[in-house]
Amino acid sequence: xxxxxxxxxxxxxxxxxxxxxxxxxxxxxxxxxVAVEYSTVNYKDGLCIGPGGGLVRTYPHVPGIDFAGTVEAxxxxxxxxxxxxxLTGWRVGEAHWGGYAQKxxxxxxxxVPLPDGLDTRQAMAIGTAGFTAMIAVQALEDHGxxxxxxxxxxxxxxxxxxxxxxxxxxxxxxAAVTGRPEQAEYLRGLxxxxxxxxxxxxxxxxxxLESESWGGCVDAVGGAMLARVLGxxxxxxxxxxxxxxxxxxxxxxxxxxxxxxxxxxxIDSVLQLYENRVRAWHRIADLLPMEKLEAMxxxxxxxxxxxxxxxxLQGRVRGRVVVDLRx
Numbered sequence: 230x231x232x233x234x235x236x237x238x239x240x241x242x243x244x245x246x247x248x249x250x251x252x253x254x255x256x257x258x259x260x261x262x263v264a265v266e267y268s269t270v271n272y273k274d275g276l277c278i279g280p281g282g283g284l285v286r287t288y289p290h291v292p293g294i295d296f297a298g299t300v301e302a303x304x305x306x307x308x309x310x311x312x313x314x315x316l317t318g319w320r321v322g323e324a325h326w327g328g329y330a331q332k333x334x335x336x337x338x339x340x341v342p343l344p345d346g347l348d349t350r351q352a353m354a355i356g357t358a359g360f361t362a363m364i365a366v367q368a369l370e371d372h373g374x375x376x377x378x379x380x381x382x383x384x385x386x387x388x389x390x391x392x393x394x395x396x397x398x399x400x401x402x403x404a405a406v407t408g409r410p411e412q413a414e415y416l417r418g419l420x421x422x423x424x425x426x427x428x429x430x431x432x433x434x435x436x437x438l439e440s441e442s443w444g445g446c447v448d449a450v451g452g453a454m455l456a457r458v459l460g461x462x463x464x465x466x467x468x469x470x471x472x473x474x475x476x477x478x479x480x481x482x483x484x485x486x487x488x489x490x491x492x493x494x495x496i497d498s499v500l501q502l503y504e505n506r507v508r509a510w511h512r513i514a515d516l517l518p519m520e521k522l523e524a525m526x527x528x529x530x531x532x533x534x535x536x537x538x539x540x541x542l543q544g545r546v547r548g549r550v551v552v553d554l555r556x
Contacts, residue, residue, distance in 0.1 A: 233554075234330030235534050237278060239288040246278050246292075246535045257326050259334035260305040263314060265298040267353035268328035270529070270537050270550035271387065272474075277322060278538030284323040292538075294321060295357040296328025297349035298554075305337035313343035315510065317357040318499035329534060331554050341506045346514040354526050354549045355513055358387030361498040363509040365447045365469035366395050368494045375444030375463040378402040378423065382430070382458070383449030385412040388471050390548050392447040393419045394521045395513075404443070406430060406454075412547065419521050430454050431475075437482035438489065445469075452476030459485040459493065467492035474544070525549045 231250045238245055256262070276282030277292035285292075300312040308314065319339040321327045326334075343352055365388070369379070379396050383389045384405035396403045397420020405416040408427035416424060433453045442461045446468040448454070452475030458468060459481055470493060485491040501509075525548035529537060533552075540546050 232331035233531060234291050235278070235293070235531050237281075237285070237288060237290045237292060243280055244288070246538070248531045251330065253332060256332060256334040260303060260337040261300055261308050261314075261340060262302040262332060262334045263296070263298045263316075263340075264301050265296045265328055265331055265333050265554045266349040267298070268293045268296045268552045268554060269353045269356035269358070269387075270534070270541055270546065270552065271295070271357050272541055274322065274329075275538040275540075275542040278535060279542070286324045291326040291330050292322045293328030293330070294318070294323065295353065296333060296554075297343065297352040298333070299349075301332070303337065307337055308340065313349060314340045315343050315349075315352045316340050317360050317506075318501065320499065328554075329531065329552070338503070341503070341510055344511045344514040347510075350551060351519065351522060353551050354522050355391060355517070356387070356549060357498060358549065359391035359513065359517070360506075360509055361471055361496060362388045362391040362395060362447065363513050364498050364501060364505065365471050365494075365496045366392060366399075367509060367512065368469050368496060369445045369447070369467050372467040372492050372494065373465065374401070375466045377442060377444035377463050377466075378404045380404045380406065380425070380443040380446040380458060381421075381449075382406040382446070382454055383472060383474055384416055384421065385409055385547050386449055386474075387546075387549055388449045389447070390419060390525050391517070393421050394518065394525075395516055396447075397421070398516050398518055406450075415524070415547065418524055427454075430457050433457055433480050434460075436460065437484035441489070447471060450475040452478060453480055455479060456481035459491055462489060462491045465490045465492075467494050469494045469496050471496045522549075526551050528553065
């Protein structure tokens with residue numbers, strides 16, 4: 230039996246991505262076969278659709294670092310045909326064939342049962358980015374959110390959009406940082422009460438400490454902006470670092486950590502423990518307003534993915550791209 234998939238192949242000039250019919254016998258080894266219904270587009274997906282960015286081990290390759298769908302067959306007692314499941318992380322879509330296909334075969338340990346209150350489309354409107362945002366918000370909560378506004382950098386992106394909506398749903402005042410002024414209305418619709426122009430935070434300053442402005446931060450940018458934000462946190466506040474769109478270097482001083490007891494929390498969603506995954510997905514189902522989630526969604530098909538992969542690498546994708554793989 231064959232199915233449609235986005236297949237990335239090596240060429241003399243690099244790589245080429247195209248939608249092809251693939252026989253089910255080509256699926257990789259795994260415990261559970263899933264009929265994929267939806268996937269989404271993340272920065273890593275853009276890399277894997279293109280030259281790979283060092284993430285793809287072997288070609289031909291099916292990208293897609295997350296997916297949601299229905300179990301078709303299982304050799305693991307935890308799952309049975311008909312179960313709804315979601316997958317994020319575990320290097321699926323990088324080292325292992327991923328979600329840009331109508332079928333996927335993966336290890337049972339990588340899956341999470343879809344919580345009540347979410348369907349598969351909503352799960353991928355959340356996707357890896359939203360799951361990462363929830364892990365970041367939970368980390369801030371676990372370390373104690375302070376009284377001031379919570380800053381979200383890269384707020385119009387996938388992680389930032391969901392972080393804004395989650396924090397607003399928790400009743401927190403949210404300050405959203407964006408370099409795209411045209412996104413202000415979109416961010417206010419998600420719950421941001423304040424829009425911070427990116428240029429206000431884009432440069433480092435000589436002073437290691439500035440006014441205590443933020444009670445917490447979800448940072449999807451890194452680089453100079455993260456260094457600047459560290460010096461603006463309230464005493465004992467935390468920054469959850471989830472991305473490096475602004476660069477991998479951190480030109481910061483240690484003074485905010487020593488004099489203001491600021492916490493810098495590294496957030497990784499790829500290898501999260503199963504218990505943390507279940508906690509995060511159930512919290513999302515309980516907390517995230519579905520009407521705000523819908524406002525983030527941009528629908529797409531397999532055929533749209535080569536262009537979208539290039540767009541997300543150039544910062545031209547807003548919110549959550551949901552790829553429909555049914556039929």
